[in-house]
Amino acid sequence: MVTSTAVQLEPTGTPREEVESVVVRFAGDSGDGMQLTGSQFTLATALAGNDLATFPDFPAEIRAPIGTTFGVSAFQINFGARKIATAGDAPDVLVAMNPAALKVNLGEVKTGGTVIVDTGTFTGRNLKKAGFDSDPLEDNSLDGFQVLTMDISKLTMEAVKEFGVSNKEALRSKNMWTLGLIYWLYDRDREPTINWLRNKFAKLPHIADANIAALGAGHIYGETAELPGDMRGFTVRQADITPGLYRAVTGAEALAWGLAAGTKLADLRLVLASYPITPASNLLHILAGMKQFDVVTFQAEDEIAAACSAIGASFAGTLGVTTSSGPGIALKGEAIGLAVGAELPLVVVNVQRAGPSTGLPTKTEQSDLYQAVYGRNADAPLVVLAASSPANCFDMGIEAVRLATKYMTPVMLLSDGYMGNASEPWLIPDFNDYEPFPVKFSAPEDIGEGSFLPYARDEETLARPWARPGTSGLQHRIGGIEREDGSGNISYDAENHQRMTDLRAAKIRGIAKDIPLQGVEQGNESGQLAVVGWGSTHGPISRAVGNLRDGGYDVSHIHLHHIWPLPSNLGELLSGFDQVLVPEMNNGQLVTVLRAEYLVPAEPINKVNGQPFKITEIEDAVKSRLDGQSGEAK
Amino acid sequence: MVTSTAVQLEPTGTPREEVESVVVRFAGDSGDGMQLTGSQFTLATALAGNDLATFPDFPAEIRAPIGTTFGVSAFQINFGARKIATAGDAPDVLVAMNPAALKVNLGEVKTGGTVIVDTGTFTGRNLKKAGFDSDPLEDNSLDGFQVLTMDISKLTMEAVKEFGVSNKEALRSKNMWTLGLIYWLYDRDREPTINWLRNKFAKLPHIADANIAALGAGHIYGETAELPGDMRGFTVRQADITPGLYRAVTGAEALAWGLAAGTKLADLRLVLASYPITPASNLLHILAGMKQFDVVTFQAEDEIAAACSAIGASFAGTLGVTTSSGPGIALKGEAIGLAVGAELPLVVVNVQRAGPSTGLPTKTEQSDLYQAVYGRNADAPLVVLAASSPANCFDMGIEAVRLATKYMTPVMLLSDGYMGNASEPWLIPDFNDYEPFPVKFSAPEDIGEGSFLPYARDEETLARPWARPGTSGLQHRIGGIEREDGSGNISYDAENHQRMTDLRAAKIRGIAKDIPLQGVEQGNESGQLAVVGWGSTHGPISRAVGNLRDGGYDVSHIHLHHIWPLPSNLGELLSGFDQVLVPEMNNGQLVTVLRAEYLVPAEPINKVNGQPFKITEIEDAVKSRLDGQSGEAK
Amino acid sequence: MNAPAKPSALKAKDFASDQEVRWCPGCGDYAILKGVQKALADIGTPPENVVFISGIGCSSRFPYYMSTYGFHTIHGRAPAFATGVKLANPDMDVWLVTGDGDGLSIGGNHMLHALRRNVNMQIMLFNNEIYGLTKGQYSPTSKQGTRSPSTPLGSLDRPLSPVLFALGANASFVARAVDTQQKHMPGVLQRAHAHEGASFVEIYTNCIVYNDGAFGSFSEKTNAADGELVLEHGEPMIFGQDRDKGIRMKPGAIELEVVQLGVDGITEDDLLRHDETNRVLAGLLGAMRNPDFPVAVGVLYCEDAEAYDTAVYRQVDEARAAGGEADMNALLRGGATWTVGE
């Protein structure tokens, strides 16, 4: 059961149709406030007790000329009475605030879906800008859709005229009018949005009033207007959700907080050194506002300087963290190699984007796995982790800090643009439930008679000791030239280099003992086919496997959070399946690692178009492999 | 039969023992001129008609204090009457010019081998500097070796005193005295060295005279002195060598010339942009002296600038080449990604060194294969080639240029520190025998009515056209953001990104059709065990497999020059062997690629101590696998 | 160095490509695009001999809007790509477009070295004192205390002055222009083009979204006369709405001061005359900032020196002349060889 704290749900006016889940996409010009609209709707939906997932889709331009297709900004939400795993394959409802938004998004709407259009923007000029030869509202372009046309611009202007706002300001409330209508359609509570508006425009009360009026007007329009067809509003029952206190969280937020939480658990200061790059900049922005958590942030002159200053910070006895995206990570490679050789803790976060090179900065991809696992000169093993969802970023942030500090190693943590920007409901954990893992720095008394040996090793972890500058008696010198086992002095000795290479490899391999055994998310521990995923494909795979299992297929879902080292039982686990399928938003990378490690005939499903997988794409791939099989149970 | 042009072989004085092959190592202080000594001996040996291979081993310091172990410089040569594949596992003869040289090198000398020592340097001070507690000539350290002690310092001083050279200059001729002795020992002709000395010291004739006198004195010493035991000089018969004109060539020379030759065949100017780094700097130095070959060289401010200016040069219609070693290549990763996306020709040479990070710059390794094949952000496939010996660098340089220009792609060409510095005899090819592959730039008349499409594609190669700035009507703009198929204009379109990703991958994969099918160097096309190698392990593998086959083992040697794409028949070839063994001077990299590609249970043999493989190491690894097998023929 | 523009049949629009310009409406970069197209038409190099190279940033989208050859490269590295183009083909007329982040943050080193090497190209640094493309973080030229997403409590770094940096980098040509001053800019760009070597032009540009009005104190029409000093070689330094203010060396000190003409007997003769060839004077002028001083625009410094690429090909030509025909077979056969007979 869901109780929404301090919020009263309005009584439903008209008889509503019940649906299990819905996908709505808001689309408009960059200036139309679609992202705000989406996040308000997300909150209202969470408060209504649905499970949900979202996908914001920004334009690449900062501010494209108004009305152009490349200036369209969209926000998609999938919500329902059941567990929601992805933002949805295809919208049931598209809200198009202008012709360009219709042009760009119509192709994805479900056949028979609803299209809501602001006719006020369908001027000749705008149609032309959007590249329409004729008015799609008048030709047959929208056949097969349920189309709701209304002049939202005009209706908004009328609703707000009493508040003395300029025309421009009035039109900026259009998104609230639309939100009001959608609130009515899905029976959401307006109160939290009203509160949010009051708060946001505290210093401009007339703007707040106008927006609130627009919100109300849109809602009333839904209640009273004659909507075409049998459209009478919907009910989406509350989902069966683990009880507790929830919030919406983006991957960027959860990751930033996870890193801060991890360093608190490690009893360390966090020094984040970063250089802005889409879509990783948010991590810098969020952590820059967390100084009271003993977080120091530094916008370096470039990615190399960011990596190097993070490593310098680790040398000095704090946790150095550096965040970037693919091209920036490429620049950090040489420095990361030093951290591997010097054996210093370091967390490197890669919020992946579509590539190669500059690629499509605002589109998502998970094509930096090769770079993470193999992308350095020489034998330079390190730990690679991958978060699987916005909320999971919190725990993976902590895990990255734990492994980096316990094993004195760089850890590469992979997120992606989709996960970073999308938000999902998060059952907020109690920070006190997390086991602290305070770092024990070397102390003068540890060394007894002899001198400090910076490359002595912990027998169990093979980690070297960490001595903090400022500690008397532990002065030592390290660097990138091969270090003598024990003393750390420069050594050109052949056998020492072999030994150190082996030790570095063994240390990282040994971490497999310190991570969870690989489990199966859904399905049996062996069988006809395992779908193996990593990163943000978790959502679509999980739903696809669920659907397939419902359909009687013998499929299991295995999801990796530890990419390197791999869980120690993974090879055995995979060998229990006839087929292994690896969907990736790249041209086949994890699949290479699995084939090389375990000689399993794993096969890739690749998608490299900057968009997350659709559930059906994974379903189809599995079906095509299993339906062809003779005789056996599907 | 061997004829040495213009050189008369001296008649042999004493009855000599005939040996099939010999390994000699010259070792001394950095100031002792061991590299010069070695290269003179190499030339004399080549003139004597033996096959040979060499291994220079420099100290890491520029000029370490005299007499220290870390200042020891060594040069090893293996020569014989049969085909010589490596510089030899263990010296038969060690020449130690001082205690430090003895200290560092004695451990490697063959049991029962000969140690020649300059007693004049075995002073208390020098012994201490070398870290000896007692004089090894007096304790039992040299038991089991044949030791030849003589005061070379004093003998040299005496030999040169008539030439009015200073004491310091006199002592500098010690190496020539020693060379004279070794010339006698192996019956080599002094004439070429005498000519070389006259030439080198043309402006200092008294120095030339002193050196020549020292050379003669050492030789006479061998002829006349009572050498201990049964040492009476050796004969090494001429080897059975393909007739023709030969020279000694280092990998650096052959590679520089190969790149220049390739650009000549492509009818292009070569623009080399590089930043100095050991052991790659030589390429820059050599090409800097080749301006008359339409070679422009540029010492950039760093490796990033080097890569970028090379790419700029390719954009402008010449061939951009950039050379470096592991850490420098790491810095070029982002720029190489741009060349992949922009589809511009580029040759990137990596003269690999021991790592990770700064590692051991003067030691060899082949641990940058991961970096070459996988080390970029996103899906960024390119061509990876690997030379197998100093002389082979010439042909691989040409092949790199051919593929880069034909397919409009970056090519990564792997060499290593060992190959770069070592020299081998080279049957000099006739440049006229090479098939030219002139680049055809787009011309205004190619485009007909429409506008120039920089991302149109050749149907067969999938290469895009190359239009040279300065050509009227072909102006176009390209960049790192995803390009529209055909026009090259910025495109954020999802399906275009998928298509371009697929095209880039298909173009590189398709090159497999344009490279030789993989052959077997020695042994059968299928059988019990294949040893698969790449790069400079060619020598030891080839000799080891030869020895093993002589010993009745069913082993084959497969050597890859094309690492990516792999030859199209390789998978089938490998599947014909029960076992596949991959020796690498790294922690197992090619083996990963082969396992992932072909699901063959290839196993690694790794060596990461900065030294090339010994033949016996490979023999032992093979034997341990085959000897254990029941019943069947070895 | 003051080569007059050749008469040219080319029009500004001949330098415009067919691509839609995608900066934010009101961005200062539109005006610069116009100014550059105008300057190129005046200069008259055919578009096929012109190459625009840029890094990454809003400003770096520039090449797509030109009908010339263009290469939109990677962040910060444009000077290196441009150097490569000139090494490959010194006949190309190379223009570089970069931003304050692209050119001075990640790309500071390449800028430094392109300038000191004196590679023959025009470097236009679009300085909006902010990172536009990545949504508003402060840049190395942002004023201390700038609040931005990465510095919510205000930036702490001391800003760089692009022109002082360039002078310290041993640049041979340093100038300044302003987005809004369409009459002035093409002339400065022509001067830059006429100069042999690396010509550095800082162009102030208004980022209307993230740093609106940063240069209003001199770039707005109403403020220009008082806020700006337009430099002309050999001319006395006069400025002001009523052309009644001037710049002179403060007596007995090594610093500048603003004086009022006619007050305390000060006449034009007391004022400094601009000398483009004095690097120290250029430094003094480059350091002038509102409100105490007018901002100096125009050519601050210009020195004759051989361009790097010219020197490179001089060496190549000399080597060819000395070394004779390059013969690959002769090269391979140079040094010690031996023959193995049949």
Next chain:
Amino acid sequence: MNAPAKPSALKAKDFASDQEVRWCPGCGDYAILKGVQKALADIGTPPENVVFISGIGCSSRFPYYMSTYGFHTIHGRAPAFATGVKLANPDMDVWLVTGDGDGLSIGGNHMLHALRRNVNMQIMLFNNEIYGLTKGQYSPTSKQGTRSPSTPLGSLDRPLSPVLFALGANASFVARAVDTQQKHMPGVLQRAHAHEGASFVEIYTNCIVYNDGAFGSFSEKTNAADGELVLEHGEPMIFGQDRDKGIRMKPGAIELEVVQLGVDGITEDDLLRHDETNRVLAGLLGAMRNPDFPVAVGVLYCEDAEAYDTAVYRQVDEARAAGGEADMNALLRGGATWTVGE
């Protein structure tokens, strides 16, 4: 900024490590090592609070020879590592060692930004005008025409002046010392240490193997008096074997000239007095080169400014004071939340 050295019980040898020094015999870096150890003893910071950071190069081996904490990092990036150390722990006394290649070629950008940010550390740039470690290629400070393995026909680039570069980078402290001048160097280093912020010290050092005698015209004992001008704040600029030569502003021009005391009625009063706080004067002095001028050594420029790391922790402290105790649970629960009941 002129803080006198505290009396210290530490001796130079307390700063020497047990590692054998491995430069070429006769390398100038030995003398610098001695001078630095002496300066540190005079300064008196306990070795455990001192961190030496270096890049890659012969000079960058330096940290191994010090008994302090030390990090020999990667080529060109030492300023970034050092910045990280100060961000982590501003109490550490950080010294940076770099070369002309490490600090100005590959590392020029990090140097630029460490200087303008004014991170509190001492930056010693060992300038031998050559790449030592990689065997003698020319560097960005090599004279034009330098023949080296990569420039067999002579280098073509215009060299950088490290001090002019630093001044252009908005550095707050710029000084010069010479390997051979053991009396002078520790004092300069002490001044650098006393300065809050990034203190840049160019130290000329002789690479005996690849560039022997590059600075002989002023670094050799016999030439020092005539070849060098030793700067002292507030003192007139006198030099020469007989202390009879001086520097003044050339009348009516913005440039320096050498004058003879006693000739044409010139007295000490006509000479410039050194003013460390004038950046333009520092530029004039930094540009002086043999044989026309003496080479200026000592503190060229010194300006009071808050150090970057100090400001960073000021902001942290303010945020903590304002934000109250940092509570992770409160953070996670900030903003909009909702409860799902049992």
